[in-house]
Amino acid sequence: MTERGFTTIENHWIALKDGSQLAARIWMPDDAVADPVPAVLEFLPYRKRDGTSLRDESTYPVFAAAGIAGVRVDIRGSGESDDVIDGEYTELELANACELIAWIAAQPWSNGSVGMMGISWGGFNSLQVAALRPPALKAIISIASTVDRFNDDIHYKNGCHLSAQLSWAATMLGYQSRPPDPAIVGDRWKEMWLQRLEREPFFMEEWLKHQRKDDFWRHGSISEDFSRVDIPALVIAGWADGYRNTPLMAVEGLGSKAKALIGPWVHKYPHFAWPKPRTDFHGEAIAWWDRWLRGDKNGVDRLPQVRAYILDAVRPAPRRVFDPGFWITKDVWEPPKMQCLYVEQFGRLTEGMPIPQAPEHPVYLRSPLDTGTASGEYFTLKPDAEMALDQRGDDAGSLVFETLPLAEDHDYLGRPELTLSLRSTAATANLCVRLVDVHPDGTATRISFGVLNLAHRDSNAAPEPLKAGERTTVRIVLDACGYRVRRGHRIRLSLSTAYWPLILPPPENTGVSIDVASIGLALPKLGDHQRIEMKAPDDPDPLPKYIEHAPAATKRQVVRDLCTNLTHYHIHEDTGLFEHPQTGLSTRQVRQEVWSIAPDDPLSMTGISTWTCEMQRPAWSIRTVSTARISCTKTRWMISAVVTAYEGENKVFEKKFAEKRIARDLM
Incomplete structure (x- = not known):
């Protein structure tokens, strides 16, 4: 297939019915008005300008060269989009997604067929939006997601309280505390930033009020009624990730509408994930979109229902670059013997x-x-x-x-x-x-x-x-x-x-x-299966290179204090400071987390998670520090948080989420 030229539209405002504007980055194939194209929507709160730009720039140019428009939109309150986020997968978020799909389908460059794609948050809402059945949505690709928000996400697992709940709440405080880019929104950047800082929620307050599977968690869990999803779904995950159950649950629940692909990977796209071997995600995705958004008879509908990598006597190690194993297929997934x-x-x-x-x-x-x-x-x-x-x-x-x-x-x-x-x-x-x-x-x-x-x-x-x-x-x-x-x-x-x-x-x-x-x-x-070879990515190093100003660093330590009888688990993750060569924007995030417990006292448990986020250009710098804490008594969870924001070296904002004491519900 001849590659098509394309243009990257760095920012396009999409006006919603309520008057707010969402910010989109669009990769547009050439001559799309004369020769309309399908489009793929990815809808996230992780900032198209800096947060997901690396992975976006590894994929959407390839889609555009294949004649598929990429539309990457920031959820309200994130990146350059208006307003303030109101939670995870809320009715407003999903309604906005449906409105975006209708907007895309109505554009003169669109052929009227839209796909939705994403990893993690974008994988979640792809499944959830599919269950709402917007007319122009014809297929989805969902990576590292869940069909059951209570049992198979970062909050609870079979009624157990995951520590990731605090980690993720602190992460979202850090992510949402960052301002829009003045190069996009102009002088109103600070007003928008202060509005976010003032109104952003501490998600954990809401999550801890729902310690059993109630309507809060049933919302957005397509396992409650798989029949609501009536379009093809390619569901992908990695054995090294927490979302490893979803592909098999999806084919069990969706039947022939779903195809499962499971590799050895962590929580990353398959064309640049670790451990290797990687797969040709671009080729897989383009074939999927060509079949369901263009109607090409390319055989994608005849893919085996399950393709999986079988790990072969893997050894644990401080770093796993390649996991030995072999690829298999099952034409039809049935409960195993x-x-x-x-x-x-x-x-x-x-x-x-x-x-x-x-x-x-x-x-x-x-x-x-x-x-x-x-x-x-x-x-x-x-x-x-x-x-x-x-x-x-x-x-x-x-x-x-x-x-x-x-x-x-x-x-x-x-x-x-x-x-x-x-x-x-x-x-x-x-x-x-x-x-x-x-x-x-x-x-x-x-x-x-x-x-x-x-x-x-x-x-x-x-x-x-x-x-x-x-x-x-x-x-x-x-x-x-x-x-x-x-x-x-x-x-x-x-x-x-x-x-x-x-x-x-x-x-x-x-x-x-x-x-x-x-x-x-x-x-x-x-059981019965066929061995196959999976195509590796054409580009073994697909991520673009940004300008490094400070290197990344990782440290994990377990410290057992024999005098106090406390065990401490320390996490230090520093992304390093990197500058986007086209935008000139440099960003860095540092996570510091400490969990402590006495081996004989469950009420000694404490957790502290701090995110420091930096954005800078010459003569302009922003830093936010977000800290979340948890401890407990026999009957209560106790949580608190604080967000502090700096412009240069000047503190411009501080908000304290006062300690909340939330009853433990058989937990």
Whole structure:
């Protein structure tokens, strides 16, 4: 196909019906009015001018050269767009998206067909907008997203409180505290900035008011009614990311309308993600848009329903550049056949089913509350210690069972499941489950994990406290995985009552008594499949190069203070200071985060997350510092935040979100 020339429109104002203007960056194929083109919308709060410019500039010029217009729009209150953001995936945001789609379809350069695309926030709202059925929206590509906002996002996981909730609330305070670029909006930049600083919300206040699956979380969760989505959806994720479940959940819920692609990646686009191997996302996307936005009969509709990378005996490391494995396809996704394992009388994990009505074999488990420091982050952006590390340290605080060395390779694809019976003296407790590949030298790679707030064992909408001493049977569905455990390796099941700092502790740490005789582990067999080769990106280094003024830096440390009996988990992430060569705008973000806990006291838990964001040009500089805090009592979560803004060295604004004491709801 002959490449088409294109023009980059650095900023275009799109007027909404309510009178506000949203800022768009548009990549427009040449002669589009004479020869109308399809368009792809990406709608985010992450700032087209600087926040996502690297990845936008790696993709939308390629789309435009293929005759597909790219329309990258900042959500209200972000970047150069008017007003102030009002939350995540709100009715207003989704209504604005539908209005933007109609605007695009009505333009003289448009052929009337619009796609929607994005990673993370943009992947979320692509699915959510598809469920609203705007007429011009014909297909979507959703990357690193969720179909279930309560159980499969950064807030809660099976009723457990994720530490990422504080991290993300602090991130959004930092992101939204930045001003528009004066080079775009002119002299009104400061008025717009001060309005944002005054009115931006502290999202966590709202999130903590909804600690069970209610209408707040059902809004935007397409799993509540998959039938609302009636257009084709290409759903992509990586095994190293927190959103690894979505592609398989999407094909299960959407059926033939969905295609799943799962690689080894962190939370990045597949053409520049780590760990490698990468895939030709540009080629995949252009073929998808050509089929559904132009009507080309290019065979995309006949793609296998699932394409997945099966990790092959991966070793954890401080940095994973390439994960060994192989690509497979399944033409039609069906529930996998399960390999069942149980714990036999000598404590060995072995193939078979638990013996019905076997005598109870209780084992008391009360993990140190700092068990979990090798868990990595929920939301991974780099293939370093953000990913799960060697599990042996966490296994020391866990109840573990493992097989004999395997006599042959075992291949898995899907979601493992665990059932067991237990007793507790507390109203609730957390149970964390890890599936581990134990290499011949003892190295332990986490294959999958799952967590459960035991009060949520039967319902996330209507949790029930445990009855002291009563035998309770629970089922935990672990996260999806694609993995080969090699001959000579062992499969380990690790159980713990803590997984900190990924999961925040319950109000009591009394432990649980697990009936070992009841343990049943079901592993999803890969089953029938075809091996394939996936095309690598044409450009192995697709991101543009900006001018470096200060290098990036990363540091993660676990400090155990033996005098105070406190464990501290420190995070330092510095993006470095980089200047866009065309706009002259330099930006930098620094995240400093500390989580602390005493291994024997759940009420000692504290978290502090600080974001420092800088923007500058010669004779103009802006800096904002946003800090969010969390601590707890037995009955309350306590949160607070402060945002301070500087123009040059002068403090121009400070806002304190006073401490809120929010009741703990069986959490």
